[in-house]
Amino acid sequence: MNISDNNKRIAKNTLFLYFRQILVMAVSLYTVRVILEVLGEEDYGIYNAVGGFVAMFNILSGALSVAIGRFITYEMGQSTVTTLRLQRIFSSSLLIQVAIGVVIFLLIGTFGVWFVEYKMVIPDERLDVALCVLGFSTLSFFINLLSVPYNALIIAHEQMKVFAYIGIVEVALKLGVAYLLIISPLDKLWLYALSMVVVALIVRFIYVIYCKRHFVECRFVWGFDKCLFSKMFVFSGWAFLGNGSFVLKEHGVNILLNIFCGPTVNAARGITSQVTNAVTMFVNNFMQAVNPQITKLYSSGNLQDMHHLIFKSSRFSFYLMLILGIPLMKSTDYVLSLWLVSVPEHTVFFIQLLMVFCLMDCLVQPLMIGLLAEGNIRVYEIVLVVLNVGNVLFSYIALKQGYVPESVYWVSIVVEVGIIISRVWLSGKAYQLPIKQYCVEVLGNTLLVTIVAGTFAWWVYLPLSNPFVSFVAIMLLVLFFTCFIVYILGLTNNERRFLQSTIKSRFHL
Numbered sequence: 001m002n003i004s005d006n007n008k009r010i011a012k013n014t015l016f017l018y019f020r021q022i023l024v025m026a027v028s029l030y031t032v033r034v035i036l037e038v039l040g041e042e043d044y045g046i047y048n049a050v051g052g053f054v055a056m057f058n059i060l061s062g063a064l065s066v067a068i069g070r071f072i073t074y075e076m077g078q079s080t081v082t083t084l085r086l087q088r089i090f091s092s093s094l095l096i097q098v099a100i101g102v103v104i105f106l107l108i109g110t111f112g113v114w115f116v117e118y119k120m121v122i123p124d125e126r127l128d129v130a131l132c133v134l135g136f137s138t139l140s141f142f143i144n145l146l147s148v149p150y151n152a153l154i155i156a157h158e159q160m161k162v163f164a165y166i167g168i169v170e171v172a173l174k175l176g177v178a179y180l181l182i183i184s185p186l187d188k189l190w191l192y193a194l195s196m197v198v199v200a201l202i203v204r205f206i207y208v209i210y211c212k213r214h215f216v217e218c219r220f221v222w223g224f225d226k227c228l229f230s231k232m233f234v235f236s237g238w239a240f241l242g243n244g245s246f247v248l249k250e251h252g253v254n255i256l257l258n259i260f261c262g263p264t265v266n267a268a269r270g271i272t273s274q275v276t277n278a279v280t281m282f283v284n285n286f287m288q289a290v291n292p293q294i295t296k297l298y299s300s301g302n303l304q305d306m307h308h309l310i311f312k313s314s315r316f317s318f319y320l321m322l323i324l325g326i327p328l329m330k331s332t333d334y335v336l337s338l339w340l341v342s343v344p345e346h347t348v349f350f351i352q353l354l355m356v357f358c359l360m361d362c363l364v365q366p367l368m369i370g371l372l373a374e375g376n377i378r379v380y381e382i383v384l385v386v387l388n389v390g391n392v393l394f395s396y397i398a399l400k401q402g403y404v405p406e407s408v409y410w411v412s413i414v415v416e417v418g419i420i421i422s423r424v425w426l427s428g429k430a431y432q433l434p435i436k437q438y439c440v441e442v443l444g445n446t447l448l449v450t451i452v453a454g455t456f457a458w459w460v461y462l463p464l465s466n467p468f469v470s471f472v473a474i475m476l477l478v479l480f481f482t483c484f485i486v487y488i489l490g491l492t493n494n495e496r497r498f499l500q501s502t503i504k505s506r507f508h509l
Contacts, residue, residue: 024281027171031178032274035192036267037341038181043189045263046122048270049254050130051193053115054108054137067236068093069152070372073292076156077299086217092229093149094220101142108138121258129189136193140200147204150211153218158292166206173199235375242381245388252392253408260399268344268405271336276354279324283317283362291369298373298431307433310366314442318363319486322450325355327478330457334471346405353409360416363446367423367433374430383422391415449490453482 036044071089112134116122122130154162177195181188211218257265290313297306328335329352336343336351371380391411398407424443427433457478464470487496 023167023171024278027174028274028278031174032271033340034178035181036271038188039192041264041267041342041344042123043126044270045258045266046126046130047133047189047192048273049120049122049258049263049266050116050133051137053112053120053251053255054134054141067232067239068149069155070235070295070375071232072149072152073156073295074299074373074375077296083216084221087219087221088228089232090149090153090217091220091222092232093152094146096232097145097148101145104145105138105142108134112138119259120255121262126189129187132190133193136197140197143197143200143204147207150204150207150218153211153215154207155288156292157215158289159214160289162207162210166203166210169206170199170203173202235377238377238381239372242377242384242388245385249388249391249412253395253412256392256396256399257405257408261405264344265346265405268347268350271340271344271347272350272354275328275351276358279328279355280321280358280362283321283365286317286320287313287362287365287369290366294366294369295373298370303431306370306431310370310427310433311438311442313366314363314438315446315490317365318359318446319449319490321359321362322446322453323479323482323486325359326453326457326482327475329355330460330478331471331475334467349406350409353406353413357409357412357416359450360413360420363442364420364423367427370427370431370433371423376430380422380426380430383426384419387415387418387422445490449485452489453478453485456481456485 039047068089072086072093075086075089113131116130116134117127120130154160177192177199180195181192184191254266254269257269290309294306294309294313297303297309332348332351336347371377394411394415395408398411399405424433424435424438427438428435460474460477460481462470462473462477464473487499491499
């Protein structure tokens with residue numbers, strides 16, 4: 001398959017994923033508003049804190065998820081790939097996930113219950129419900145864990161339309177959950193946690209049925225492949241360190257905020273995550289369409305095209321985030337006032353700081369995919385462990401010294417600079433990425449575009465009498481100017497010509 005065909009497939013898959021994301025984002029914005037209003041800030045904070053604690057156990061499963069996706073996609077890029085080989089990878093993955101799930105159940109049933117009862121800041125009258133939330137969150141986690149090999153097959157086959165279609169079912173179910181919370185006389189927090197288990201079960205069942213009907217390698221075969229298991233174990237062992245440290249950083253900071261600042265700040269962090277996830281998912285959808293191509297290009301030995309795709313996807317993912325992020329950061333407070341009935345304190349600054357972090361992170365996501373495709377990830381994962389553990393440590397010191405909750409996001413931004421430097425340097429070592437060219441064409445170019453667009457967004461002001469009209473006008477001005485600057489300064493001549501020809505052909509101009 002040539003570069004043009006790959007680009008068309010990436011564009012098609014991205015559109016399918018964008019369609020899914022628009023649905024998910026629209027429903028999420030509505031359901032979060034309803035759920036926050038129905039549960040209240042305290043219960044919503046409890047759900048995020050306890051659910052975040054369960055998500056920390058991704059330290060045991062996330063590494064294998066990365067390994068499964070990498071091995072299946074890498075194998076499909078080989079010219080000598082066989083169905084039996086893919087079936088063995090799939091079967092080994094499924095067995096490992098089941099074993100990990102059992103371990104997680106045992107850990108949460110012992111250590112998890114103790115931690116929630118004696119270490120987390122939860123009102124006494126809500127402790128029993130919080131323990132129910134812990135159990136339901138664990139069950140949801142286990143259901144999602146078993147679906148990883150099936151989702152990896154869909155991504156490896158680049159059938160992104162499946163995510164779009166099943167996304168319609170998922171958002172419909174979540175709308176039903178929001179309505180159920182409004183009309184039900186049962187405890188709202190307990191009912192919400194249980195409902196999310198049911199949603200996860202239905203959605204994952206649909207994914208399993210699709211894979212079994214469409215992919216011949218989605219068949220369980222008995223037999224122990226020692227060599228395959230050894231490779232997956234070594235790869236996932238190192239990925240375990242990096243993924244585990246990332247989970248520790250995310251949810252460890254969440255627990256620190258709960259201990260030092262209480263569940264209300266957890267509610268603000270939960271709202272922040274919802275908003276930024278809605279924006280970053282547009283970038284993640286683009287990268288989800290690109291990632292299999294990066295891995296397959298490396299697997300086939302085509303490093304030059306791989307470098308070209310990494311350069312392009314690094315810039316494009318950043319610009320997608322910038323186009324959405326700058327208008328949001330400009331009017332965060334007004335957007336929240338339109339969206340939520342009650343806005344938890346600190347939410348505005350949390351969102352603005354996390355958007356800066358997300359912009360930095362999405363810039364070098366393609367480099368990480370390249371490192372995973374190369375397979376020798378030991379040094380990279382060790383660096384991640386040091387930086388992420390340092391993030392939690394410095395966040396603890398900041399909160400212990402009495403600094404404001406926003407300080408944890410400043411710590412994350414500083415640490416992210418180190419992660420960017422490490423990824424660029426290691427990519428040059430691992431798969432011969434031209435570092436100087438990358439710094440000029442990607443880092444330098446995106447920095448220039450950000451400075452120009454950010455300066456305009458900070459400067460623009462329209463003192464209109466109607467606040468809503470002023471908000472809409474400013475958002476449109478910032479959006480159009482950012483798009484214009486990306487087009488003029490961020491795209492190459494070939495990319496501008498391609499965009500012009502695409503628009504003309506689509507609209508018959």
